[in-house]
Amino acid sequence: MELTKNFEPTAIEAKWYKHWIDKGYFNSTPDEREPYTIVIPPPNVTGVLHMGHCLNNTIQDILIRRARMEGKNACWVPGTDHASIATEAKVVAMLRERGIKKSDLSRAEFLTYAWEWKEKYGGIILQQLKKLGCSLDWNRTAFTMDDDYYKAVIEIFIRLFNDGIIYRGLRMVNWDPASKTALSDEEVIFKEIDSKLYFVQYPLVDGGGAITVATTRPETILGDVAICVNPLDERYKNLVGKQVIVPIINRKIPVIADEYVTMDFGTGALKITPAHDKNDNELGRKHNLKALNTLDAEGKFTAEELMHENPNAQVLAYNGIDRFELRKLIVKDIEAIGQVQKIEEYKGQVGTSERTGAIIESRLSLQWFMDMKKFIALNPEVISSVATDEIKLHPAKLKNTYSHWMNNIKDWCISRQLWWGQQIPAWYDEEGRFVVAENEEKAKEIFNSQYSTSNVQLKQDEDCLDTWFSSWLWPMEVFKGISNSNNADANYYYPSTTLVTGQDIIFFWVARMIMAGYAFKKEMPFKDVYFTGMVRDTQGRKMSKQLGNSPDLLGLIDKYGADATRFGIMIASPAGNDLLFDESSLEQGRHFNNKLWNALKLIKNWELRIRNEEDTNLQSQLTTHHFALDWFENRLNEVQLEVDELIKQFKLSEALKVIYSLIWDDFCSWYLEWAKPGFEQPIEASVYEKTIKFFEELMQLLHPFMPFVTEEIYQLLKEQKEDLCIRQSIGNKQIAIDKNILTQGTILKQVITSIREARAKNQLKPKETIDLHIQTIDVENYKAIETILSKQVNAQTISFTNEAIANTIVVVVENDKFYIASEKEIDTASLKETLLKDLEHQRGFLVSVQKKLSNEKFVANAKPEVLAVEQKKQADAEARIKTIEESLSTM
């Protein structure tokens, strides 16, 4: 069979993915096996695959493929999230392009467009996951707006309302003027921006001066209802209780005192605008002040609430002006009347919308909330499960973050002024009285009995629920655990095994899933949470469209192949740390593909020896190979155990490194070189079989990380009964490891390397042969590996000696000496230098060991095994020094 020069991924990847799908390997149904369940963090239905998804899903695929090979019933559920704000924004933008305004559409019409859009673009990201090789059970693809899912969300809302946990209230909320909706606290991102601090004078009504206030938001001045100072502030003590005049609108407002105000910030006087600031609002309520709203839903000025004051023309002229424009205008107008004392540069924190980036307004608004303190009190496992590691977070440092958030939790604003999402199941009559019910009919029934009415006309709440109020049910509802509780799937797969997600959504999603799990299923939603870091560029910057540093993932897969992409992203992704993405690691992955491919080519070119008992070569070949086979088998077992352990600890990057090195160094560089037959010589059948077996096991070990190339090679190695994808590993069977043979292997490698080094230093070309004389007390040991040794250092003869050989290069390994004889002139000077350097090092080392051993306190306090190790170190060093000195003396 002719194999291509290099591994060519594209066609091979498509072939195997289709084959696996056709065979239904990724589909799972409950059976008697132990389940291993992962639910995908549902990407936004509008999304396309980016590096974060790539990292995240590669990790999930590694875990799920490994579980599948370990004989577990592996189930990885795909799906998408309806992402109300993001999707609605995209639909609105699409409509705008078609010349349609959202405000001209009815809710039903708008939703028709939205679904149309979802059907058209919604599947893209899932298709992209297939390219990456993700072994998801596509039959289970879920969407947070599926009918059943929708019903489940509504059911939960009603349940929590009836339990008194969900309530409706007029509160200050975070308002996003771009999407015109309220947001939860978690959706507000604080950013530092350069702004200005304006010092504005408010003249006293009685005359006799003014009080100066420092503000960053002069555009809200027209809504001011008081000036507040600290009661201890000597500067203002005599002004408390007096009245000042608000510029432009000329409203008379009182000067009040409250400890809230810090004396040493600004002027120590704070203007109170209860309609536009959370703290002002609280102060306003405390001091019985009216809230005067001057900004509308889009953040534009409105004089509506000022009309009873008969505002002047100047005020009315502000109508409809955007808040930032308004700021400049008002400052200009106050400057015109000479009441701006000064303007300072100021760095301030400002809240922005996580989705739209718009600067958040605090706004008084009637919204739906969840009483989180009450909710958690009813489900205390939410906090204890993480604290006691019943649910394990990786990395564990996030436990602190989690518990801190939980213990300081605030009420969750769950209503959004959007249409794309689960519509709030509250029904109102004309007076604003309401009931909560799953449909209109039920609502009327409840309403009539609650308010003793009949024939009432009810209207459903216009708003929909926060997307996270649906995605927090994900691990249970993908198995219909709410809409059809107690079904076979939910009982079998829930709780899921592992969740893999980004640290950035620990509060948005992970914490809330844990709440939902204990509240609605009385059980944790998952046992382990593996948090990935952020994907950044080589300079540590976040990936962003603006910076243009976000690579095109599908382009990378086309260029390097999915396996190399997976390798590249995993090898550079230390557990719990951010991943600094560098394309060169994908290149390393591609090289690794080719390395595997070439090893396959080597083996496929071997010709089997026809067995002939009289063949004397055969016997010698067998003896030689015996060591290589034995050594590699043990090495393989050792690494298998090591990888097991690493994966249990979610150290996937480490595991991959270990496998990489096992294949590249131990298998290719050492084992294959030792086992391969001489030029144009056939190979002994038993060695061939064993090598194939090793290669198969290596492919199995690597398969979860690089599924395509390993499956391809596995199939090409020999006629296979089953596919690698579902090949079962030996499992937990205790593998005994012969430490002795591993040590021997290490020494052999050391001998080879040292002799090669000596050759290189003496300018012996690889082709030039040497005669090797070994001085050792373990002649038998070396006889067993004689052939390997001679091949690896290009020695034409190997002999054993009891004394130094003149005119040779001396190499010392452990306590053995190797004399390299060649026709070339020997550079004794450099040889001597090498030996002296080694001698110096050994002596230094010996001194440090002796120092330790002559320390009475050490001998008295150290554990016996530590003492023994030190004594052995001393003996070894002494022996080595003696050997080196002997060598030097013969020169």
Added chain:
RNA sequence: GGGAGUUUAGCUCAGUUGGUUUAGAGCAUCUGCCUUACAAGCAGAGGGUCACAGGUUCGACUCCUGUAACUCCCACCA
């Protein structure tokens, strides 16, 4: 302002309850090789007073304290 974390080779990271030959790997660098699986390769090499300063200990990369730098989370001092 509060809390957490990080600091080990040019870069990215390992380093298990303090003692495994006076610290390891990959990438990068340098040297020599087109050796019949692989130059996308092979064989070698160089490179670190483990951020800094103290302390505990017979012994510290490892434990404690302080300092510095960076990162993240929480918190709307206008």
